[in-house]
Amino acid sequence: MVLPNTSIINKPIMTRGILSLAIASSLLLAGCNDDNDKIGFNNTPQHIASFTAAQIDQELEEASEIGKAVTPNAICGVTVEKISYQTKGSAGEATNATAALMLPSGDSDECQGDRPVLLHAHGTATEKNYDFTQVGNLDNPAGARSTLMAANFAAQGYIVVVPNYAGYDTSTLDYHPYLNKKQQSEEMVTALDTARALIKQQQTANNANYVKVKDSGKLFITGYSQGGHVAMATARLLQDQNRVVTAIAPSSGPYALAAFGDAIVSGNVNVGATAFVPLLARSLQNVDGKIYRNPTEIFTNQYADIKLPTTSTFEDLIIAGKLPQTALFQAAPTGIPQLDPVSPSDKFGFAAENYLIQTSFRAAYLADVQANPDSLIAGTGVLPAENPQNELRKALKANDLRGYIPNMPTLICGGNQDPTVFYDLNTGAMAAILENVSQQNPRTNLNVTVLDVDSTNEDDDDREDKSILTLVGKASMNDWDVSTITKGVQNQFAATVQLVGNNAAQKVIADGGTPAEAQEAAKIAVASTYHAGLVSTACTNATRQFFDQEFKQS
Numbered sequence: 272m273v274l275p276n277t278s279i280i281n282k283p284i285m286t287r288g289i290l291s292l293a294i295a296s297s298l299l300l301a302g303c304n305d306d307n308d309k310i311g312f313n314n315t316p317q318h319i320a321s322f323t324a325a326q327i328d329q330e331l332e333e334a335s336e337i338g339k340a341v342t343p344n345a346i347c348g349v350t351v352e353k354i355s356y357q358t359k360g361s362a363g364e365a366t367n368a369t370a371a372l373m374l375p376s377g378d379s380d381e382c383q384g385d386r387p388v389l390l391h392a393h394g395t396a397t398e399k400n401y402d403f404t405q406v407g408n409l410d411n412p413a414g415a416r417s418t419l420m421a422a423n424f425a426a427q428g429y430i431v432v433v434p435n436y437a438g439y440d441t442s443t444l445d446y447h448p449y450l451n452k453k454q455q456s457e458e459m460v461t462a463l464d465t466a467r468a469l470i471k472q473q474q475t476a477n478n479a480n481y482v483k484v485k486d487s488g489k490l491f492i493t494g495y496s497q498g499g500h501v502a503m504a505t506a507r508l509l510q511d512q513n514r515v516v517t518a519i520a521p522s523s524g525p526y527a528l529a530a531f532g533d534a535i536v537s538g539n540v541n542v543g544a545t546a547f548v549p550l551l552a553r554s555l556q557n558v559d560g561k562i563y564r565n566p567t568e569i570f571t572n573q574y575a576d577i578k579l580p581t582t583s584t585f586e587d588l589i590i591a592g593k594l595p596q597t598a599l600f601q602a603a604p605t606g607i608p609q610l611d612p613v614s615p616s617d618k619f620g621f622a623a624e625n626y627l628i629q630t631s632f633r634a635a636y637l638a639d640v641q642a643n644p645d646s647l648i649a650g651t652g653v654l655p656a657e658n659p660q661n662e663l664r665k666a667l668k669a670n671d672l673r674g675y676i677p678n679m680p681t682l683i684c685g686g687n688q689d690p691t692v693f694y695d696l697n698t699g700a701m702a703a704i705l706e707n708v709s710q711q712n713p714r715t716n717l718n719v720t721v722l723d724v725d726s727t728n729e730d731d732d733d734r735e736d737k738s739i740l741t742l743v744g745k746a747s748m749n750d751w752d753v754s755t756i757t758k759g760v761q762n763q764f765a766a767t768v769q770l771v772g773n774n775a776a777q778k779v780i781a782d783g784g785t786p787a788e789a790q791e792a793a794k795i796a797v798a799s800t801y802h803a804g805l806v807s808t809a810c811t812n813a814t815r816q817f818f819d820q821e822f823k824q825s
Contacts (some may be wrong), residue, residue: 316372316469316482317353319404324348324377326804327418327426330407334418334787338802341763341812342419345426345593347375347382350480353404356465358437359456360538361451366444368464370434371403371417372469373425374484381428385487387517389429390463391420392455392501393436394492394803397546397588399580402440403433412584419808423815429491430470430484434462438580445525447580448529448546449554452498454668459505460512463490483534492819495807496692499524500672506548507675518821519677522684522810523692523802527700529655529667530647532694535599536636537648538613540620542690542802544599545627550579555666562662567664569632573625601630610634636661647673647696653703673700676708680718684810686725686764691802694723718824720817723807726761727768756816764809770794771805 322330324345332339352372360366365467375382392612393403396411405411406421417433425431436457438447448454473481492509494502499521506519525531534543552569566575577593588594602616602623607630614621639661646652685698702721709717775796776789784792797805 284585291385299750305578305645313727316473319351319371320349320406321376321480322349322421324426325505327406329597330418332409334409334415335804335808337418337767337800337808338415338422340770341760341808342422342815343427346379347377347426347428348419349406349425350374350376351404351406351421352480353402354462354466354469355441356461358461359445359454360437361448361454361554364444366437366442367464368435368437368444368458369402369404369441370432370442370466371406372466373406373421373431373433373527374480375425375430376427376480376483378767383483384485385471386428386430386484387487387489387491387818388463388467388489389424389431389493389818390459390502390505390743391424391431391433392459392492392498392505393433393496394496394498394807395543395547395550396439397447397550397579397581397583397585399582401435401437401580403435416807419811423811427815427819429818430466430486432463432466434459438702445551446557446578447550448557450500450525450670451554451558452500452672455501456504456508459501460508465635472483488515489822490515491518491520491821492516492816493520493522494647495522495810496524496525496802498522499692500526500528503672503675503677505755506679507672508530510678516679516681518554520682520810520814522814523686523689523694523806524697525692526672526697527647529659529664529671530645530673530697530700532664532667533640533645533648534693536633537640538600538615538620539693540597540599540618541693542597542619545595545597546579546585548599548627549574549577549594552577555663555670558666560663562666563632567629570627571690573628574627585645595622595625595627598626600628600633601626605630605683607631607634610637616813619710634661637660639664647700650818653700653800654705673704676705676715676717677719678716680817680821681720683719683721684806684813686801686809687723688725688728688798688808689802689806690798698723720746721811722757722760724760724764724806724815727765756813760809760816763812767799767805767808772801 324347325344327349331342353373354370356368358366358368375386396412401413402411403413403417405414406417408414436447438444467486470481470486492502493508501517502521503524503526504515509516535544563569589596597620599620600614601616602621603611605611605614641657643656643659645656646654654673657673659668661664683698684702686695687694704718705719708715772793776793779789779792
């Protein structure tokens with residue numbers, strides 16, 4: 272078996288060169304109705320909490336030092352409600368789900384009257400009790416992220432809608448339709464429609480939490496990591512339905528899902544893979560049942576019973592032996608000579624024992640990669656394989672977003688060192704596709720800004736394309752003061768990288784460690800918070816400023 276070209280996706284891991292067990296264990300895993308039954312909701316929202324502007328600022332300071340440093344002070348108070356809606360699973364089975372509805376409050380003009388709606392798609396979660404209504408509750412796995420979004424958007428005058436997704440909170444579905452673009456985009460639209468209908472209903476009922484705000488009709492869509500993929504898929508669905516979307520800002524999403532899967536199986540394992548793969552495999556298996564006949568065909572026997580989301584944390588699952596910490600694949604010797612060159616024992620994601628994926632399943636997948644290569648991985652283009660035969664590769668292609676051309680102002684954000692969702696492979700691929708479309712057909716009137724928040728490694732960045740800002744089509748330096756805002760976001764990102772590193776180093780020194788140990792601790796701290804802390808916060812910052820510019824336009 273000839274190995275696929277994997278050079279394009281080596282960079283995101285190799286440039287830091289410090290991934291370890293410590294990084295993986297400390298990284299936060301942060302990602303459908305027919306027209307006839309489009310909206311179904313409990314017409315009595317559950318009131319969760321009310322915060323003044325000062326209280327939101329305090330909650331964010333306690334939740335995220337990084338987030339507070341780049342978030343403006345709250346203008347509005349925030350009322351948090353929980354709403355319910357009916358949706359479907361991957362197989363079309365009926366289920367229920369919940370969403371957070373955050374309403375701005377206060378007497379300021381920015382907090383009442385016509386308000387834009389922000390629809391947010393959250394990132395990966397392994398815990399069943401993930402609930403975005405838990406603003407300020409750091410005991411809930413969604414608490415820190417929900418507080419950040421409340422402070423950046425609801426407290427700045429946006430009506431915020433965030434589905435918890437099927438499979439989480441009180442949903443009766445016993446799995447989550449992870450990265451299923453059809454189900455997740457349809458569910459997002461159902462939650463949006465439910466929230467908008469409920470707002471009107473509660474205003475008619477003279478509910479005090481609703482009477483001062485009105486849906487202006489403007490809609491902004493954002494999401495991070497898994498949510499970046501979901502946000503882009505949702506924008507695509509609404510665009511296909513000819514519904515108005517004011518602007519979108521997907522960040523750090525696995526948009527090129529098929530190529531990303533090929534890269535990982537080819538040996539470039541990403542941080543968090545041992546949680547992501549079980550979520551994804553069951554989600555896509557439930558579409559048509561073709562990926563495997565029995566879970567033991569894809570998972571090794573000791574892990575074949577794993578079901579996510581669950582009541583346990585990712586760390587508890589590792590401690591209990593229900594998931595390996597980082598070992599996705601078997602290290603050489605594998606018993607299959609063709610696999611050994613891409614299965615080194617000293618590489619992240621490989622182990623001689625206690626690994627997650629059956630070697631025979633991996634071998635069959637890679638045989639199809641060789642026979643039907645993804646052009647992005649092969650280095651011959653940017654699009655998925657035309658005719659994959661492996662059932663998992665077919666499913667990944669079906670949920671790949673390459674080829675989507677947004678017709679609304681778009682910001683695509685990420686960080687080039689991301690060890691969890693590889694930047695060049697996903698954001699870079701989307702940028703290349705959109706640039707090519709714009710050049711070949713200027714009448715598409717694209718307005719896309721692609722932002723790399725990380726300029727800290729410009730001096731030693733060995734990528735062929737080092738651009739940290741790509742403007743496509745009508746996007747220009749004047750559209751949203753992009754030059755000033757971009758530089759500000761990148762400077763703040765660099766400052767928070769320094770802060771995280773210094774804090775870790777100082778702790779080691781205070782505990783009697785050596786300068787060399789302090790330096791290593793600083794590197795690990797930055798890498799372990801890169802995806803779900805540093806970049807997510809920076810992209811939220813950029814997204815808020817991008818949307819504010821679009822919102823202020825007449």
